[in-house]
Amino acid sequence: MNPLDASSIRYQAAPLKQYVDNLAAKLPAPGGGSAAALTACLGASLISMVINFTLGKPKYAQYENELKEYLAKSEQLRNALLNLVDLDIVAYTSKNIRDSLDIPFMVCRLCHEGIKLCPPLIKKGNVNLISDVAVAAILLESSFSSAYFNVQINLKLLGDKKLALAMNKELLLKGKTIKRMRLQTEAKVDEIIRG
Numbered sequence: 001m002n003p004l005d006a007s008s009i010r011y012q013a014a015p016l017k018q019y020v021d022n023l024a025a026k027l028p029a030p031g032g033g034s035a036a037a038l039t040a041c042l043g044a045s046l047i048s049m050v051i052n053f054t055l056g057k058p059k060y061a062q063y064e065n066e067l068k069e070y071l072a073k074s075e076q077l078r079n080a081l082l083n084l085v086d087l088d089i090v091a092y093t094s095k096n097i098r099d100s101l102d103i104p105f106m107v108c109r110l111c112h113e114g115i116k117l118c119p120p121l122i123k124k125g126n127v128n129l130i131s132d133v134a135v136a137a138i139l140l141e142s143s144f145s146s147a148y149f150n151v152q153i154n155l156k157l158l159g160d161k162k163l164a165l166a167m168n169k170e171l172l173l174k175g176k177t178i179k180r181m182r183l184q185t186e187a188k189v190d191e192i193i194r195g
Helices: 003-008 016-024 032-052 058-093 097-115 118-124 127-158 161-194
Strands: none
Touching: 016 032, 032 058, 032 097, 032 118, 032 127, 058 097, 058 118, 097 127, 097 161, 118 127, 118 161, 127 161
């Protein structure tokens, strides 16, 4: 594949090496927005993994129904975020500022939804995968922060002050919640690991 054709690749169907090679290359895309979506996708994938290793275990039988709901949610998030990896590239290469704004904004919203699944898994998830719950929370917060900067640069390019005010208000609230949940998750996981 000619690296100049990188913008036409559907990365979710391509080898991981091809994605990271193109991300590192002197190409307009993929870039930070796509990487933020992929990072969030990895966080959601870890949540699904923890749940999959928990379902069917007698120790966690009382949480079975809740866990199945969490899994449905994490899988929905994982698939949506994986699609955004490619959609961000399409938006950027087509120079569509509004899509280039909306995609990282959606990544922020999905990170906010995803991180809500982490605190319950500290108690209801397989304790052998407790560190993966912390990693998921860290990846989701990192992705939120990364996508936030892509929102900001595209808001500046768009020049819509009313839209910027509304989006920034939402992101400020969600950012505080995400940071709090990540810190709580890290602290509780660390406490459990250290015993």
